[in-house]
Amino acid sequence: MQIDFFHTHISKNAQKYVFDVLNSTLLSEGHVVQEFENQLEKKLSLNHVVTVNSGTTALHLSLLLAGIKEGDEVIIPSQTFVATGLSVLMVKATPVFADIDYTTGNISTSDIRAKVTHKTKAIIPVHWAGYPCDMDEILNIASEFDLKIIEDAAHALGAYYKNKPIGSISDFTCFSFQAIKHITTGDGGAITCENPQSYNEARKLRWFGIDRANSPMSNLGEREYDLDVIGYKYHMNNFSAALGNANLEDLDHIINARTNIANTYTNAFSTFSGIELLDYKPENKCAWWLYTFKVEQRKKFIQKLKSKGIPSSVVHVGIHKNKVFKNKQILENQNLFDQNQISIPLHSALSEEMVEHIIKSIKEGW
């Protein structure tokens, strides 16, 4: 039995949609990208979606749009991928690490409060594994100290905080469509902007800072523009969007399959000693990108599963110790989490038999 840790979902319509784009020879950003944005808005009940070429560029553009600059501090968790912290460095601001809530792996709101200074300008909550952060409290803190919120929802496409879809709550939300995410465009990302001005600015900034909609072609054959900002080459292209359109048709199936498997795992392990499940409240809907828990004797656990043909992974350890971040904070919960967190396979290509094999192998002990 071959069990993969991650699975890249390619919808049955993907070849046709991508082939249509290739046939059209209109490969760069165009109407297929617009269609993907419309479909994302419709399917996920979101507004002002701007696609870009990665989750990282989504974070970078959001920080620029939020006005974050040199000398500013941005509070982030360590339990994430380096992209979250690097995006803060890209705008020359300082990432300040808040500890995590040990029960979820998400940023601790009490530690956000403890880390706010007069230099703090934004918070980037990361919805680890697809489970929403405590957004009510994060919104309270942001309003109290006049901070922008940029959600890193790379793991959380289709998640709900209480009854609100992730992407509809704060100033900016960033998604990733990298190969192993819920749906992929090869590489790609999207930003949802709370206000229309940021939406228009995002569309400009992703294409060199040129407002394509309002810069007509001159008689000389080039668009007329007079750039007043540094823009970027961050847009999505039509064939990526075609893949996205096809995969998006399967999003419900993908999330349902992941949720069912996650529920099966939870039922199997909730009273099983040696494993401590994360504490997910039923009022929130997890997008289940990962099934993460805490385990005793992790090395032995990994070895045991490996011997049964089952991959397991920490996926990301806390990023705060990377030299590039020059962090001096000690993060007690993060350090503990780094010692015992683990994820097991969770995706729509796992058969019932595979899930049973994983549960049985774990229950045998390690």
Ligand SMILES: Cc1ncc(COP(=O)(O)O)c(C=O)c1O
């Ligand atoms: C939490 C988190 N943020 C950001 C990113 C960056 O996304 P991308 O690879 O699309 O640039 C990732 C990617 O894996 C991620 O896991």
